[in-house]
Amino acid sequence: MQLSGVGVSPGRVAGPRVVVAADLREPASSPAPDDLLAEAGKIGPATEAVASSLSDRARSVSSDARSVLETTAAMAADPALAASAERLVRERSLPAPRAVWEAAGEFMTALRAAGGYLAERAADVADVRDRIVAVLSGQAPPGLPELTSPSVLVARDLAPADTAGLDPDLVLALVTEEGGPTSHTAILARALGIPAVVACAGVLELSGPGLAVDGAAGTVSSSDGRVLAPPRTPRPAWDGVGRLADGHRVKLLANVGSSADARAAAAAGAEGIGLFRTEFCYLSAASEPAEAEQRAAYAAVLEPFAGKPVVVRTLDAGSDKPLAFLPMGEEPNPALGVRGLRVAFDRPDLLDRQLSAIAAAAADTGAELSVMAPMVATAAEAAWFASRARAAGIARVGVMIEIPAAALCAAEILAEVDFVSLGTNDLAQYVFAADRQLGAVASLNDPHQPALLKLVGLVAEAGAATGKPVGVCGEAAADPSLAPVLTGLGVTSLSMNAVALAGVGTALRAVDLATCRALA
Structure with missing residues (x-):
């Protein structure tokens, strides 16, 4: 079969x-602890123990794996998770393992509702949850x-x-x-x-x-269980410069959502940040963070890339990415509702405060700043965003191409901004009408699909005609077999998770531009 x-x-x-x-069993919610303060006090040391263990493992593995473990360690050390669990102990008399289980469940629900990259991080939270619960209950870790x-x-x-x-x-x-x-x-x-x-x-x-x-x-x-495997060819070392065998440059950048991500990306040799998902800084916020708080959070992410290019995406939120301080109401189809830049049309003050904090963080760190807006559909929307970003003192402004309409009108959009970046994850699900979190239609979200690549080529042609850069920051960029094809289509930069950089860099170094164009 x-x-x-x-x-x-x-x-x-x-x-x-x-x-x-399989994962650990769900812990019981009884009996209630005799001493609630003492029970709540167990949670902090358990999270610290898990974070320390993961950090120790990160230091002992190669750079490919280090960034993943560092990010997971940062999740374990997140004070919001511990604080939420401690509150559940005090308010509902839950044992510590059960409180951690339920607190993590709240985070996982929010991530799954967000869709895309954030939804797949719910599995990471489940892993952290299980490790903390194992420490609290004296079990072997998963x-x-x-x-x-x-x-x-x-x-x-x-x-x-x-x-x-x-x-x-x-x-x-x-x-x-x-x-x-x-x-x-x-x-x-x-x-x-x-x-x-x-x-x-x-x-x-x-x-x-x-x-x-x-x-x-x-x-x-x-x-029958017999081993049948061809010998693996050792991967050559990558020197941290994105270029083809003939010297043609293709910048290799990192997708990040936290300071841990940024440090891992810098250690992996990223030439800059191609996508900073700022909504990661808002996930546990009950109210909009003050501008000074945002500035500090953004600066912590930009600091490892002082003097290098960074592209900061403004808040990508909405009905399918719920944030506590942005109640959007019920929508019959959230994926087609008020999300991304559309949130800012009714709340321009929210966008203006974020742009101000981003500009200040770049000044604090010396990073070469660009900003871009998510979920842009028309040239008029791109122009509206560009005017507000430039009013905030940000010189280089772009937008994401993740709606088919934007790809089809890329030339008009590029007339309003300085660059575009293709978010192939969302673009694929809209092109194929296929939820990218649904396994039954996962093959339609394969970035090798010809219809998706035709749209990438269309946008790249518009970029070449206007002399403006066109990047890819979806996970299509992380596939070493697809990177030469994207380059052949005319893409000028690829942005990915840090662990993929060396593989993509090595794959590009093995081909020249003529070969890439032939593959495309």
């Missing part, structure tokens, strides 16, 4: 199957089984701390029932050169001692 999923890292292998254990021979790992999903510790000599392939092209499983599998298939429904029920995996075709089938 053959199953189909989404192939996210190429390669054909077979070997014995090893199933990763994680991968110890491998003694080459095997195919199978799981419902894999946590970032698990994927970051994979040994490519022992892991023949990765297969998960859940996840998508932008999950940590996909990103790290590509970075490590491990064949991988995600969103493969039913794989945990396959019988037989082994699995055969085709990471390019996205297929998985039962096998």
Whole structure:
């Protein structure tokens, strides 16, 4: 029997199957603790222990995996999670493990509602939750089984701390029932050169001692358990400069959402920040952060890139990305509702305060600032945003192309701004009418889809005609097999998670511009 999923890292292998254990059991909500203050006091040390353990692991692994572990450690150390759990102990008399479980659940619900990249980070929060609960309840922390021979790992999903510790000599392939092209499983599998298939429904029920995996075709089938794998070619070192074999430059930038992300990206050799998701700074805010608070938060992210280019995206929020201080009401179809820049049309004061804080943070750190707006549909919207950004003293202004209408009118939009950046994750789901979080339609969100690439080419042609840069900051940019195609279409920069930089940089160094154009 053959199953189909989404192939996210190429390669054909077979070997014995090893199933990763399920998550921890949900902790009980009783009995109530005798001493609520003492019970609440257990949570802080437990979160610190988990964050310290993950940080220690981060220091012991390669740069490809380090950024993932550092980001997970930062989640564990987030004071908002601990504070929420402590409040649940005091107000509802919950045991500490249950309080952490419920507090994490609130964060996960908000992330899943946000969709896209943020929704896939809900799995990261679940991993942190399980590790903290394990410490509080005296259990062994969740994680991968110890491998003694080459095997195919199978799981419902894999946590970032698990994927970051994979040994490519022992892991023949990765297969998960859940996840998508932008999950940590996909990103790290590509970075490590491990064949991988995600969103493969039913794989945990396959019988037989082994699995055969085709990471390019996205297929998985039962096998006799014998190891069949071609030798892996060691990946050459990347020198941190994005260019082709003939010297043609393609800037390789990082997508970040926190100061930990930024530090990891700088350590991985990113030439700058191509997408700073500022909404990460708002997720736990009950009210709009003061301008000074925003300034400090943004500066912490920009500081590792002093003197280098950074592109800051203004708040990407709305009905499908709920923020406590921005009640938007019910909408029948949130993905097509008030989100991104559309929020600012009714609340321009919110945008103006953010732009002011961004400009001040850039001045504080010496970063070479650009700003861009999300979910822009028309040239008029681009012009409206550009005028407000320039009024805030920001010289370089762009917008994201993630709505098909914007791609089709890229020339008109580029007449109003200095650059554009293609958000291929959202653009794909709108082009194919396919929710990018739904496994059943995951193949339509594959960035190799011709219709999506035709739109990328159309936007790149408009950029070349106007002499303005066109970047890609969706996870399409993180695929080493697709990076030469995007370059051949005319894309001038690629922005991705830090773990993907070396793989993409190496892939580009192996081809010249003529080859890229032929591939496109």
